[in-house]
Amino acid sequence: MKHDLELRLSQLITDYAGKKVSVNLTVPPNSQFGHYSTNIALILAKTLGKSGQKIAQELKDSITASKEKELEYIAEVSIAGLGFINFRLTQEALIKNTQTILAEAQNYGKPLKAPKKTIIVEFGHPNSHKMMHIGHLRNLTTGEAIIRLLEFVGYNAVRANYQGDVGMHIAKCLYGLQLPEFAEAYQQALSETIHEQVALLGKAYAAGSKAFEENDQIKQAIGEINKQIYKKDKKIWNIYQTTRKWSLDYFELIYKRLYVHYDRYYFESEVYQSGKKYVEEALNVGVFEKSDGAIIFPGKKYGLHNRVFVTSEGNATYEAKDLGLGALQLKEYNPDQIIHIVGPEQAGYFQVIFEALDRVWPGTKDKEMHLIYGFVQLKSGKMSSRTGNVVTAWWLLEAAKQEIINILESNTSNYTKEQQSDIAEKAGVAAIKYG
Structure with missing residues (x-):
């Protein structure tokens, strides 16, 4: 849905600006500003000689008046700050997108044509x-x-x-x-x-x-x-x-x-x-x-x-x-x-x-x-195998697993010891990877 919206908004704003424009939608840090946001009005302000707020208002009017099918996903368009345009999607669109995700499962978002590289x-x-x-x-x-x-x-x-x-x-x-x-x-x-x-x-x-x-x-x-x-x-x-x-x-x-x-x-x-x-x-x-x-x-x-x-x-x-x-x-x-x-x-x-x-x-x-990715250091500084000053990968995996087993046991879980171990292993690895 995001991609479809970006394509249609890009076309509409290209017609407005008289030159090719690519819209990039981002998710606002605060949900009160809606589901998606763009700063395209601020970008165009430099070349069109108008304020970002004026451009944002004109674009809001065009989007609201549009009969494009993809833009029917939009329930509300609002303007914030110096010209940020925020979009809130319809409940129907959110439900439809969720159904698509569930139907396509692991294939959701996969391109139709694979790159030959x-x-x-x-x-x-x-x-x-x-x-x-x-x-x-x-x-x-x-x-x-x-x-x-x-x-x-x-x-x-x-x-x-x-x-x-x-x-x-x-x-x-x-x-x-x-x-x-x-x-x-x-x-x-x-x-x-x-x-x-x-x-x-x-x-x-x-x-x-x-x-x-x-x-x-x-x-x-x-x-x-x-x-x-x-x-x-x-x-x-x-x-x-x-x-x-x-x-x-x-x-x-x-x-x-x-x-x-x-x-x-x-x-x-x-x-x-x-x-x-x-x-x-x-x-x-x-x-x-x-x-x-x-x-x-x-x-x-x-x-x-x-x-x-x-x-x-x-x-x-x-x-x-x-x-x-x-x-x-x-x-x-x-x-x-x-x-x-x-x-x-x-x-x-x-x-x-x-x-x-x-x-x-x-x-x-x-x-x-x-x-490049970030440094991994101890509070005392860089790790060194030469001096034995390292936190081993196995130790951390075991420590994360044991913490989760402790939680399961303290909650008087009905899981067997084997089930607790399996849950703790998977959750511990996930916590280390993505926590």
């Missing part, structure tokens, strides 16, 4: 060997909402998740597991629950990170572990694979609780080699430059900032991996757009990545989009 929505992004926290919940909720909207209107929407399963954070965790206080606990964890296993990884990562900061010799040892992971060294490969699986299995439990699923999981381990290769090839044609033994992208040339893509030791950085990821996504899906759902702290990073991609493969920058 492919869009990759990349969201989630948890790193293995680290706990998934409430920041990830925000990301997953945002990503799932965006992908469902795209799917609803008919896009070929691809659900993608890019996860860090190699890097120094894993080396720190594996070093921590080798410390005396964790070595025996690791052996015991092999036969324990997934929750106990990932809790151990969190503690080991915090311990490894602390040791890394305090001792240069340990820092060097952790660097060696990192190299062993990349080389798939037999000394470390078994424990790496085991603990990686713990993390990924744990993440799946959270995805399931949030009703999230994916079409494609990307991992840093599958793109770092190709990313490095693309950087070295593009170095030969002047896209990248050498600097102190490293290979950098000269972002300053393009009003951005320089970033290292390959270190002086020959290791691919996050930037090079993202180059490899972009190439793989373009090859696999030939998408019209790739939406990266990542927090605002990475805005500058993505500007450089998109520019570098476009310099290597011209025309790709227009396909890339960084969709």
Whole structure:
């Protein structure tokens, strides 16, 4: 109904103004002003040389006198302030619209013709060997909402998740597991629950990170572990694979609780080699430059900032991996757009990545989009897995569920324990997502 009204009002006001006008109806913050409102009179005042109130009154008279079928939905037109036009709909129109919504159910609002475009929505992004926290919940909720909207209107929407399963954070965790206080606990964890296993990884990562900061010799040892992971060294490969699986299995439990699923999981381990290769090839044609033994992208040339893509030791950085990821996504899906759902702290990073991609493969920058959402912080500041200062996703899901169980029990509910648990699970997830 809103769309129909906008179309008819746009035509009527176009005839009035003598030029093409598009009306956008909004819902007033206070219901006393009606069901819909528009500021079109204020917009036209600048070009027609009349006051917003005068234009609003003239438009009100035209709308009231109109015999257009769609405008019969309007029971009352009123003017507020400097020229806002408010509309109150007829009871008949509201009933008819409600009946249409009930009849069309989940198809209500779906366009008749689906857009023939492919869009990759990349969201989630948890790193293995680290706990998934409430920041990830925000990301997953945002990503799932965006992908469902795209799917609803008919896009070929691809659900993608890019996860860090190699890097120094894993080396720190594996070093921590080798410390005396964790070595025996690791052996015991092999036969324990997934929750106990990932809790151990969190503690080991915090311990490894602390040791890394305090001792240069340990820092060097952790660097060696990192190299062993990349080389798939037999000394470390078994424990790496085991603990990686713990993390990924744990993440799946959270995805399931949030009703999230994916079409494609990307991992840093599958793109770092190709990313490095693309950087070295593009170095030969002047896209990248050498600097102190490293290979950098000269972002300053393009009003951005320089970033290292390959270190002086020959290791691919996050930037090079993202180059490899972009190439793989373009090859696999030939998408019209790739939406990266990542927090605002990475805005500058993505500007450089998109520019570098476009310099290597011209025309790709227009396909890339960084969709920014707000920060998730504790009262004490930013969360840190390195120090163990995080609120985990699982804890919050459980806490919300328990609060609702407490309410059900206090109201002497007739539900069984199983029914209470089911209701609390669904309501708790909904509260976290949309509350």
